[in-house]
Amino acid sequence: MSITREDLVSQSVMDHAVAGIAARGYPSDQVAFLESFPYTVPGALTKNLVATGFDFDDGGEQAELGSGLKRRVYTIEFFVFGMTNTYARNLANALKFTLEGDGRIALKDVGQAGTPIIDYLIVEGVSTHRQVVSDPEPWQEFIYTTTVHVHDEYYAAIA
Amino acid sequence: MDADIAGFAAAQERLRGQFGESAVFLQAPVYSYPPGTLMDPDTGAPYDPVVVATASAQASAVVRCDVAYEAFRAGRDRDNEPTALGFLDRAHLMLISGSASRAQCEGAVNVILRGQSYKVTNGKPDGIGGVQRWLTYARRGQ
Numbered sequence: 001m002s003i004t005r006e007d008l009v010s011q012s013v014m015d016h017a018v019a020g021i022a023a024r025g026y027p028s029d030q031v032a033f034l035e036s037f038p039y040t041v042p043g044a045l046t047k048n049l050v051a052t053g054f055d056f057d058d059g060g061e062q063a064e065l066g067s068g069l070k071r072r073v074y075t076i077e078f079f080v081f082g083m084t085n086t087y088a089r090n091l092a093n094a095l096k097f098t099l100e101g102d103g104r105i106a107l108k109d110v111g112q113a114g115t116p117i118i119d120y121l122i123v124e125g126v127s128t129h130r131q132v133v134s135d136p137e138p139w140q141e142f143i144y145t146t147t148v149h150v151h152d153e154y155y156a157a158i159a
Numbered sequence: 160m161d162a163d164i165a166g167f168a169a170a171q172e173r174l175r176g177q178f179g180e181s182a183v184f185l186q187a188p189v190y191s192y193p194p195g196t197l198m199d200p201d202t203g204a205p206y207d208p209v210v211v212a213t214a215s216a217q218a219s220a221v222v223r224c225d226v227a228y229e230a231f232r233a234g235r236d237r238d239n240e241p242t243a244l245g246f247l248d249r250a251h252l253m254l255i256s257g258s259a260s261r262a263q264c265e266g267a268v269n270v271i272l273r274g275q276s277y278k279v280t281n282g283k284p285d286g287i288g289g290v291q292r293w294l295t296y297a298r299r300g301q
Contacts, residue, residue: 026209036243045300051243079243086199087208138278138300139247 003111006057006074009121009152013076014052016105020098021050021091031091036079045139048087050095051079063153070156073124075149082142092128092144099126099148107152121150168291172257179223182254184267184279184295188217220263224254224295226272250299252277258284261293270297 018033030047036054053076060072078095082088099105100123107119131143190212192198196205229251252272256264267279277297284290 030209034244038245045244045247049244054243081244084204084208086202086204086206090208137247137249138298139242139244140300 005152005154008107008109008111008118009074009150010053010055010076011110012108012121013074013099013105013148013150015108016101017050017052017078017095017098020101021094024094024098026091026094030087036077045081045083048083048091049081050091051081052076054079060156068155068157069153071151071153073149073151074121075147078146078148080144080146081139082144085142088142088144089130092146095146096126096128099123099146105150119152119154121152124149124151162288164288164291167287168257171291175223175225175255175257179225180272181221182224182226183271184220184222184264185269185271186218186266187268188215190215220260222254222256222260222263224256227253227255248299250277252297252299254295254297255285256293256295258286258290258293264293264295267295270295275299 014033021031021033022028031050032047033050033052036051055074055076057075058073060070063069063071078092080088080092080095082091103123104120105123106117107121108115109118126146126148128144128146131145133140133143190204191214192205192210192212196210197207198204199206254264254270254272261284265282267282270277270279277299279295279297281296283294285292285294
């Protein structure tokens, strides 16, 4: 099995976001999620899209003396492409409040049947920004990014 | 010898008749929403973007135009632009219609050409020694 803990973090955060947006009442014919930078051709913009999964981490640090416990902060960016500014701003901020939640996101093991919850990621902060593009193409007019920082603690030797 | 401006305009019309294409110009749609919908006075749209309009009306007109596409460029500015969504079609075009069609073209928000929709970004009068035609600029994307 070659599913890394980073895969679990990315997938858990995305699943949390997708479920949360659906629970807030955004219909699937108006909002869709897809992977960031897939290098495929999705066609013209016909609904509001959220490109997710673009993430990086801080390299990690030792969490306690005398053990291999590691604390790593992941930064995950969601790119919101809206059909209108109202929808883009609204969706980006709904995503922000969904990710913020109660301060934690369930870490699920997607490598096991039933995807059991094995831990919780702590949400350190979520922010939303509008991306202003000079001389924008139509799909670049209403772009927002919602960025979440989550920290994960794990034993590096068995990760 | 005076310049034959009228002849130039007539020649332009003949060329448009032979080499032009029919484009559908769409004006901004007018929406109706369910009673009680809270509306944002700044945008004229509901605060809640999920609310679906109960009715919509959109004026349209078919206009004969010459079509000019922005030349394909190699290098960073290619025909498809890589974005977080993938490769999105990037096409800029200019539609040239006669001045008589200005009322049908001006104010349009979208134009449909060859079955594809383009967003109108600008429009202006044009001509030589006067105004004989109307230019519509549009970009692919919505």
